[in-house]
Amino acid sequence: MSILDILADNLRQGVVTLRYPQRVPPPPNYRGLVQIQSEECVGCASCAYVCVSAAIQVTDQPETYTWSYDPGKCTFCGRCVDACPTHALQMQEERPPIYHQAQKLAVTYRMAYPRCEGCGKPFKVATEILRQRAYGELSEQTEQLLRLCPTCRQKEALKLMIEARRVKEATQ
Amino acid sequence: MDVKPSLFDRLVRYARGRSPWLFHLNCGGCNGCDIEFLACLTPRYDVEQLGIRLEGSPRHADILCISGPVTRNTQAALQTIYAQTPAPKVVVAIGSCPASGNVFADSPSVVGPLENFVPVDVYVPGCPPRPDAILEGIVHAIEILKAKVVRSAEGGTYV
Amino acid sequence: MSSWFALLVFPGFLYALPMGWLMLWVERKTLARLQSRIGPPFYQPLFDFIKLMTKEPLPRPSQENRFYLFLPLLALGATLGALTLLPVLPHSFSLVGDLALFIALIEIAPICLVLLGFLSRSIFGQVGAVREAVLTIASNLPFIAALIALAYASGSLRLMDIALHAPPLARGLAVLAIFACLPIKLRLNPFSVANAEQEIYQGALTELDGWRLGLWELNHAVEWVALSGLTVSLALPWRSGLAVLDAAIFALLSLAVVFLLACLAGATARLKVGQASRFYWRWGFGFALLALAVSFFPFGG
């Protein structure tokens, strides 16, 4: 195909330019800004661990933790979304907005650790999704145990074991 | 201080908004952004619809489009090029690299981010951004360009 | 018709300015349409000019500034002068021997560009200036030879006489040779080696900014009018005698030449400086020689 044919083709085809505010919508599963559903997050920091450019940072305080995300550092690779065990992260299917100051789009969430039902101390909990993934269907008793902090859980589990043994011995 | 702009001022601003010329500079990025930037010149996006011309020399430019995290090697060139661009000028940072260093941050050869060296007016996020995002960033830059003073206090060299 | 009318109104300043901008727009728009792009809006060259003139370039030493002001203005004046001599209307202003004056005036702009390139002291400017010089010489060979052929064939050094009385064969060949020289004189693809924007940052224009560039762009617009106008006015063997009609035909055909040049530019890629000058030494000069031969030994005439 000679260049003249190509030019003639182009002329025949007419203008293909999109006039400015028009644009092609991003394809499905487009990777835009990372968004967190903070109630799902358990503060495990897997997302911060896999993030190649340290766009996500999770910092730990005694009673709370902060999850911060700066789109200015993000490579929009989606590794954090894949890594999050509770599916708390999602990506907008829309391209990120233009901004005018560095770190303008950065967000920080401060979340409290849930408290132990026994002693009331904050602790890192395994959410519903995690528990299901790890153990499948659980009995009511195990569910209860998992809502306690590790110390209380040990005590409670020990109590239950002793109780169970006593019941067993009594029936024999 | 609310002075009504003169007809001349308005004409100049209008002309400026209709004829922003670009200079494109890669300060050590991976080239991803540059390829997307060049996609803006393709028939589908065609920056020329906004009166834009891609210029070869920073002295002809109004808008500097900069990609990359600013490396040790490019820093001096960046500053020279910024200084050579005649006022009024606007800087558009393309991609995540100039905003923060992105994946290159903390490398010994990276001295960025870009705002350490030149004032940045518009950030286009993405790695790389979509061409239509770059186009939108340039339109933001045009608005900033139009808002700049027509003639600074030092006074330009007029004929 | 008075020389002042020719210089200031038609085909001089008042005509050339809007026409030059229109031509710049037509060139860019044609190129865009050939690539299926939308291209620049209609008033683009005007806005470009206003913007360039109101930028605030870096201050320069005043002697240098004087040259930056003087050289583009000299080029602009000379090109306008050349334009004045074009034999567009049957009674338009002309001088005895204005062909030689035309050649001299039209060559001033490239010389100014070369000087601007060397003045910039930038390596790209100097490379651009050298390329411009080499190509100007290469293209002037067929250009001047073709004009000589025309002058000899019509037995006059007056552009008006040449336009009206040149024999058709010699005229055809010579106009072709002149047309072939236009891309190089207007620095278009494939002969845009002197102002290559990727390789040498627009060559001699690298260091021009703000109004310095604006003045040069203005000159470039007028150059378009002058050179396409020369081709058209030499190609047309008759004038209607009605000034308005002649002017309209002239303007339309000039635009057609611009369109053709833009198509050529769109269909080709930039050559190397050696290839470009070889092309002119070989083909352009070949055409011009043929025109010379035809005019010196007219067949059947």
Ligand code: SF4
């Ligand atoms: S998308 Fe990639 S770079 Fe962005 S926050 Fe997630 S892991 Fe980090």
Ligand code: SF4
């Ligand atoms: S990986 Fe998910 S649950 Fe863990 S800290 Fe990140 S967002 Fe929260």
Ligand code: SF4
């Ligand atoms: S922002 Fe991403 S695509 Fe652009 S230069 Fe940096 S690493 Fe490459």
